[in-house]
Amino acid sequence: MGSRWLDFRFFDLLRPVADLARELTAYRPTLIVGPPAVLRAVQDQGAGVQAERVVSVAEVLDPDDAAHLRAWGPVVQVYQATEGLLALPCEHxxxxxxxxxxxxxxxxxxxxxxxxxxxxxxxxxxxxxxxxxxxxxxxxxxxxxxxxxxxxxxxxxxxQDDALQLPGPGGEPVTIWPDFLRGALSAVPGLRDYRAEQTGAAALTLALNPCTPDLDTRALAEVRAALRRSGADPAQVTLSTVPLPPLAPGTKRRRVSRARPLAPEVTP
Ligand SMILES: [Zn+2]
Structure with a gap:
């Protein structure tokens, strides 16, 4: 697909990551556009890319993803939603x-x-x-x-609806913004990927990759400190860790989310 000057290629993200990595390396793109979770997965499979621009779309670009993807070239974001094209990068x-x-x-x-x-x-x-x-x-x-x-x-x-609501010292709900928790978990050395999901009014589950006793301890300590800094009371929050399941192909990654509904269902 393309013209004499430009050659475009679409990579089907539902295909095995190892195949994508091999084909991408052979294709040698000068510009690569994709969701950061997929680009990271392809990079981890050993895809070698030297691009003039790496463009992150469709998902939040976290600093840890940006740092890894810079090995492929300068990383920029495009902010696009159902509502249209909302922000574009400049030459800086x-x-x-x-x-x-x-x-x-x-x-x-x-x-x-x-x-x-x-x-x-x-x-x-x-x-x-x-x-x-x-x-x-x-x-x-x-x-x-x-x-x-x-x-x-x-x-x-x-x-907005990914913001967590966890109890403060007096039991009142306190808002924890998603980037606050992402910042805390990005600070855990050796943690490759994670999800944090609020599963109850005072319950938070961390899915970690890798999920080792040492990393669990460090991740829990960082999250407790972040909750305290946000004004929540970590002593009132039940924290648990599980191994991170692989992201289903074609799904958007949301590293921090809140399960709905939080309140137990009331039977009449
Ligand atoms: Zn500018």
């Missing part, structure tokens, strides 16, 4: 909101995070007017050296 690799085309109102939700409310009148069939997204963003406070006035996204933190 910084992610700018597409404010030339979409109007963004940014609602503060606490913890230094904002939730976008977009109005995109270019869409005629289905215009978005004051449409609230589920995503949480952390903005960069400084203007970008590229000179664009469009605001800069420092991090796409995750979805």
């Amino acid at each position: 690799g910084e992610l700018h909101l597409t404010e030339a085309h979409v109007h963004f109102d940014l609602e503060a939700v606490g913890g230094g995070l904002v939730r976008p409310v977009i109005t995109d009148l270019r869409r005629r069939v289905q215009p978005f007017v004051c449409h609230r997204l589920d995503d949480l963003l952390r903005l960069h406070p400084e203007p970008c050296p590229c000179g664009r006035a469009a605001r800069r996204v420092a991090a796409i933190v995750g979805r």
Whole structure:
């Protein structure tokens, strides 16, 4: 597929990772676009890529993934949702909101995070007017050296409904933002991948890879410290660890999530 100048190739993510790694190495792309969890998995299978750009899409790009993927080339993100193309990288690799085309109102939700409310009148069939997204963003406070006035996204933190609600010292629910927990678990040396899921009103399960007694201890200590820093009371939270099951092909990775519903079902 492509032209004399460009050659595109689509890799089916439902195929075995080892096959993807082999074919990707042989293909030698100069630009590679994909969800970071898949790119990492292919990289771990030994795919050798030297690209001019590695573009992360569809999932939150965590700093640990970005650090590994830089072995392939400069890493940038594109922020795209069902609602359209919402942020693009500039020549400095910084992610700018597409404010030339979409109007963004940014609602503060606490913890230094904002939730976008977009109005995109270019869409005629289905215009978005004051449409609230589920995503949480952390903005960069400084203007970008590229000179664009469009605001800069420092991090796409995750979805509002992935924020955890765990008990504080008085039993009151305290919000734990997903990036706070990701930061804590990224600090565990030797931890390759993980998920954290709130499975009850005061229960948090950590799925770890690898899941060894030593790593379990370190991960639990980091998470307890992060909960304390967030204002929750780790003594009231039941923490458990399990080995991380492989990500089902074709599913989006969400490293931090909250199972719903949390409350036990009431029988009439
Ligand atoms: Zn810029």
